[in-house]
Amino acid sequence: MHMKFYRDPRPAALLAGLVTLAAVHAPARAASDDAPMPNVQIDNRTSLGGFSISAGPAFWSGDFGGPTTSDIFVAAVSLRYDSGPLRTWATLPYMRVESDGVLFAGTDGGPILVDTTRPSPEGRVRDGLGDITVGATWSALEGRADGLAVDLTGRLKLPTASDGSGLSTGKTDVSLSADVSKPVGGVVPFVSAGYRFLGDPDGYDLRNTVSASAGLTLPLAETADPVLLLSYDYDESATRFVDDSHALFAAISGTIGGGFTWTGYGSAGLSDGTSDFSIGALVSFAL
Template sequence: MRYAFALAAVLCASPALAQQPTAPAPGSNHDARPQFDISTGVDFERGDFGTGAQVDKIAIPLTAGVSIGSVRVSAQLPWVRVTAPANVIAPTGPLGLPILVDPTRPATRTTRQGLGDLRLGAAYDLPVQGIVASVRAAAKLPTASVDKGLGTGKADYSVGADVAKPLGAVTPYAGVTYTMAGDPEGFQLRNSFSGQAGAALRLGGSASAQLGYAYAQNPIEAGEDDQRIVGGLHADVGRSLSLGVYGSGGLSAGAPRLGGGVTLGLKFGR
């Protein structure tokens, strides 16, 4: 499972399709001894997300996880900063939720910041010959401030699956996620799909590059879906440290015009 798919955002608060593109590493490690990891980074997105007004989002997530055999569990809590009209609700997380516009709030442009929503996740590597495959589930718990427009105040849940096939130096991958969003006051959100597909290229040593396409259905029926191109570079720095950089470009009105960031990870325990 130590198979890192590019999306996802980070996610991404940004939608699931926007999760940081850390390049996949062929194969899975099913050692029964636990491996712990901690990661952080900076994620930035800019665009109007279909609102007609510019929205700037910065997130600094702190993620902790543990892997034992074929199972991995993780928790993530971000600090977020949003500059946008006050009527824009800009949740930051990986479950594919949209930017929401609340007509009961003023449209004055403001900057607000604070803790985002807590995300809990679990994944399981499937014992499939010839490919790397996993299934996963996640929950977003509403710890972000609703008054500041940093969250919806409702819990969201998702399930998904990922698959990849190492072919020499190139590893094609694909993934799909189904999100069940809670309905914030004044909104009715539908369940939605998101997905991504692309390929990772091993550059030599531990370095790899990734390029892919990501899509997320808007939970608001009349809203614009999110489509974007994502890419990134990832490498180990020593035995325990890893570094990644990534970027994205929007292909639809519902996507950020541009995004990017950097990730730093530390693993230990084996």
């Protein structure tokens, strides 16, 4: 069975890499396309064209270190094209935010916390289409006998959200990340690092941020379907008003048949700079 395993955990570029589940001889990939399109999925592709489409909701809740609770809902659609060691994608999110603080749409619709104590000029509730993200991942190592893998990923978030929505910085963001993984028996540990260049919106001073992640993937059955992913994720805060984010992330993914795959995922916050929890789901179809 030929499968790939993609991963985008949180609102930052955290990991990308080709990994191999040696115990079942099934290649898997953990790649960063960013929340809320985590693509934590087995890609049991039936299409020869290389195209697939994914859609699903994600929800974050917590005070993020502020005096009140913020709830963030995102529903996103992503179109991806795979061609050999290169894959490209584009994601369009719809966002609904209930928060007294200031936050903007990040890569693929994940939230960027700016200030949890500063009232948003647009009011507590904001909704609408967020910014479009386009990205590409190149698998620098393919088919090595020892399974060692390196993936390099780049993303471009374009300011396409409407003016006055309160969801966008109105600026372009660029993020770069790399992932290294190598199978150890039937388990595939990975580590990753990323850097994000944030455009500064009027009235706010956003700083560039780093991110890191470490975890593993493992099959839950001899067929490597479903697959489990566990990781610890770190994201540096974009401003001095919000603490850095530390979180635990978990996802499980499997095939449905007919070109469909399913994914469920969630996180638990370990610091004030992240949500208390997040949950999400994703369905993908090979076109």
